[in-house]
Amino acid sequence: MNGFLPLVVDQALAAAVRAPSPQNTQPWRFVVDGPRIDVWLDRDRVLAVADPAGREARLSCGAAIGNLTLALRVNGVRSRVRILPDAAEHDLLAVVSIEGNTRPSTLDRRLTEAIYRRHTNRRPLSEREVPASARASLRSAALGEGGQLEFLDASGRYAQVSALVRRAETELATDPDFRAEAAQWTGRSADCPDGVPTTGFGPPADVPGVVSLRSSHENRSIPPRQFEQDPVLAAVLTRDQGAAADVRGGMIMERVLLTATAEGLATSFLSQPFEARSTRARLLAAFRDLGQVHTLLRIGYGLPTRMTARRPAPEVTTVRSAPKVPAW
Ligand SMILES: Cc1cc2nc3c(=O)[nH]c(=O)nc-3n(C[C@H](O)[C@H](O)[C@H](O)COP(=O)(O)O)c2cc1C
Structure with a gap:
């Protein structure tokens, strides 16, 4: 039976916006339409000098998609990502479709938890070898x-x-x-x-x-x-x-x-x-x-440094119709 669990989608979008982006520009927008989440490039936030072709901005949107699908999965929701082939011409980069249920793995949980700790560390690192x-x-x-x-x-x-x-x-x-x-x-x-x-x-x-x-x-x-x-x-x-x-x-x-x-x-x-x-x-x-x-x-290896802020997910999300996820 299908039910509505919008909280799962809210949480996944909150995870998506924790993605890194050049100069923390956050060049993404999301449109939720039932079981579909469209991921758009926000062209106004592409760095015109450093990234004129929008390459780094597309990488950032890809990172956001990675967080989104991981956070859905950790909440038991299976999704499929379709990256659009003409992403260079159009700002709609990918469609994430919610497809059903899944059982998250221990690795999914570890990595989802890491979404909220990952940050860019610009300080000196130790000489300790990476094994x-x-x-x-x-x-x-x-x-x-x-x-x-x-x-x-x-x-x-x-x-x-x-x-x-x-x-x-x-x-x-x-x-x-x-x-x-x-x-x-x-x-x-x-x-x-x-x-x-x-x-x-x-x-x-x-x-x-x-x-x-x-x-x-x-x-x-x-x-x-x-x-x-x-x-x-x-x-x-x-x-x-x-x-x-x-x-x-x-x-x-x-x-x-x-x-x-x-x-x-x-x-x-x-x-x-x-x-x-x-x-x-x-x-x-x-x-x-x-x-x-x-x-x-x-x-x-290095000491953790400070996390940087993000625009809240609702600020970058348009809801066309209520998010639809299958109930367990
Ligand atoms: C494609 C891409 C390129 C980046 N390039 C640099 C860089 O050259 N130097 C740097 O210090 N940070 C770089 N960053 C890191 C961002 O500045 C950082 O992700 C952003 O400020 C958010 O901070 P956070 O990663 O700590 O969450 C880059 C991030 C992305 C996604």
Whole structure:
């Protein structure tokens, strides 16, 4: 018998909006229509300078979809995701259909719990080694979503890619348009519902590291600190390219991030080489044999840092007709 359990959908949407997004722009909108939840790109929240093609915004929407379906599943609701093939032209990126009941696994529960702890950590990480077992679970998290996670030290791309990160950071840090856009979204107060608050910034590095985090996310009012010398760097990849692959890439990325959180690992992003003109093509070429590279992650052990706020789910959701989920 079908019943109405809108609370399950409310909770799933609250999980969806915890997804990461560049500069915490939260470029998503949801439309609930009975058993269907449409996921839309909010074009007004795509970073025009850093992300003109909306690639990072689509990754973020993919991450939100990953959280949404995981939170549905943990509440016993099975759903199917249809990513629309022409996601580059249209802002409707995917349709999540509620299909029936399911029994959540222990892993579903662990990862759902991680949704509310995952955050971007821009502080120095410890030199403690990430064990092979944790690397293996991160890799299988990506594989389970139909993607791949490539550890750069293992693949021989470490030196090349970290050099691209440093070069891109230098280019972006001196680009007035990029700086103006970053300034618009960063340094906000901790209770601001979007953008990156100063509490989310890291300290400046006292000596240049093998990679550079974004100088726009540096808190210069705290003393410089030494960053880890050779952080674990990993790339999220799909075989396919294009806008639909970006959405899928976001789902894979979020699964990796949640798995890392559940493993007690801290994560942050290194997106500068995707955004700088002089490095983007070279970065894509460096991974071309594997498919499409979507994001670069820095992974390691660190003290938890502050979570950032989100716009509440009802603010980004339109309900056309009451959410419909099958009752047990
Ligand atoms: C596609 C993508 C790219 C990102 N790139 C960067 C980056 O280059 N540097 C950075 O410090 N954070 C980056 N972030 C992290 C966001 O700034 C962060 O997710 C957002 O501020 C919300 O904070 P939270 O992750 O702590 O919840 C990126 C996030 C996404 C989804």
